Amino acid sequence: MLRWFVFVLVYGILSFYVLQALRTVTRYQWVYYLAAAVSLLVLCNFIYQFAFGDTPGRVLSRPKSYAFGFLLAFLAFELIAIVFLFSEDLFRVVSGAYYKISGSSDAFTLPARRRFLSLIGLGLATIPFGALLYGMYKGKYNYKVLKYSLEFDDLPDAFDGYQITQISDVHSGSFDNRKEIEYAVDLVNQQNSDVIFFTGDLVNNKTEEMQPWASLFSTLEAKDGVFSILGNHDYGDYVDWESEEIKFQNLEDLKLLQKNMGFDLLLNESRYLEKGKDKIALVGVENWGRGGFKKAGDLKKASATIAENDFKILLSHDPSHWEDIVIHDDYHYHLTLSGHTHGMQFGIEIPGWVKWSPVKWRYKYWAGIYEEMGQYINVNRGFGFLGYPGRVGIWPEITVITLRKKALT
Structure with missing residues (x-):
């Protein structure tokens, strides 16, 4: 009081x-x-x-x-x-x-x-x-398609020109305009990428929030499939549940819902993307976050069935995982895809001139492409919104990344 x-x-x-x-x-x-x-x-x-x-x-x-x-x-x-x-x-x-x-x-x-x-x-x-x-x-539905091209010395030849679309932080419990979401989902499909990755936080708290939108997001399609991971909000940790059993069932329902939507959910596990005789290792970890966030992610477990010399793409919701764990790992993770920060949904961005948000005081890597120790991360600004029901300057993002084989000189 x-x-x-x-x-x-x-x-x-x-x-x-x-x-x-x-x-x-x-x-x-x-x-x-x-x-x-x-x-x-x-x-x-x-x-x-x-x-x-x-x-x-x-x-x-x-x-x-x-x-x-x-x-x-x-x-x-x-x-x-x-x-x-x-x-x-x-x-x-x-x-x-x-x-x-x-x-x-x-x-x-x-x-x-x-x-x-x-x-x-x-x-x-x-x-x-x-x-x-x-x-x-208007700002919360002002979707932007951001395109990047990344070069790698050891990219398998068959994957030269391979195109990835990434979305993150849907937070379906906040949506209030179906027409705008339909437009955004269609915009994702219009990119005609080889694969789609979703990097966590499908809901704010409960699986039921996604039920009205599941049929729409099940229309996402790419030649090599749609892969997903869990974010911190997907575990239901911010709800006072009547029992642990109900909380557990909520998470199980969310996993099943993603499967029914056509998402291949990676829970500390890996897959191979193959083109002819070449392949890329795709690794997905559960949420691992610094500063009180859930640390269910197990990088060693997730990469147990891949080889050290594989070309690797890692899906990890929180970029602090990349900073604290991934870039120091014995394995070289060529590209990590994250989200989580939302760019705080507020800031100023003028490409080539200004890139600022108060979230930079919490996260060193908070939006866009970064490189450390020969490894890249893209931190997606998020598809949805949470808390403040809007966005100012940091617009909802659909990321398109093209992998390129670095030319010999």
Whole structure:
């Protein structure tokens, strides 16, 4: 209860401060009262959803996600406005004190807040506010196909030009627009890749979230098949289950569902992709993550039936596995495909110029292609969304990677 009281108090102070600036810039009182009412409504909805809603605890339902998203947008507006407005108010206080000390005025008075500076502050604040609202309305379905070509000295000849499509982090429990998902699935198939890899987090928590979408995702097709692994959310660890037996059954149901969808789920095991006499070893591990995430992945077990000199592709959901374990392994894993980070669903990317997201403070390898010790990883930005029901700057991704045999020089 105390945390809710503190939260409401802080939010109220921030809102009141910003609303005073709004009162400065408009002569129409109804604008001020409307803004105050909307701010209060957003706060009340957030408290209701997280304290009294149908899904208490850690489960992020759609109503909870949208309550969080709207609150985040308002907080972003208030914080940006306050940074600007507070600097002006500080100047006003200093100016008033100076006039008092210098004897220029018999009584201490503050200069009036200037209307145009309030307009600038509020105007700047509308940028993140509008971006976050756009991210909830359109950004989360703004699918991008990102294409890469990677060269390897020891790629088997028959696989020169072999094309991979990777998707990750579907989070089907967050979907709210079937038409957009149909478009995205069709976009995956349009790539006409040789193989499709899905690198974990099919659901937010429960297998039932995927049931309405299973028939759609079962239409994914590639010449050499669709292969998948589990992500941290697939295990149902973020739900307060009635019993361990029910939790176990949920995971078994998810495995069966993937099989029925035509996905070949790799659970610390391997397969061979073959073209004529040449082959590539495909290795898939269960989730292994740093910092409290499940460590069910067993790289040694998964690679037990492949040879050291095989060309290897590894599917591992969390890129921290690659950083901490994979690149230091005795086996050389030529290409690892991961996801997990979502690029935090927020950032700025201008190809060739800027690539930034706050998630970089948690993950060294958080989006795109990286190379270490002669080994590559692609960290997919994710197909779906979780928590904040949108994306800003870091768009949902379909990755297409073409393998090339490096030419002799």
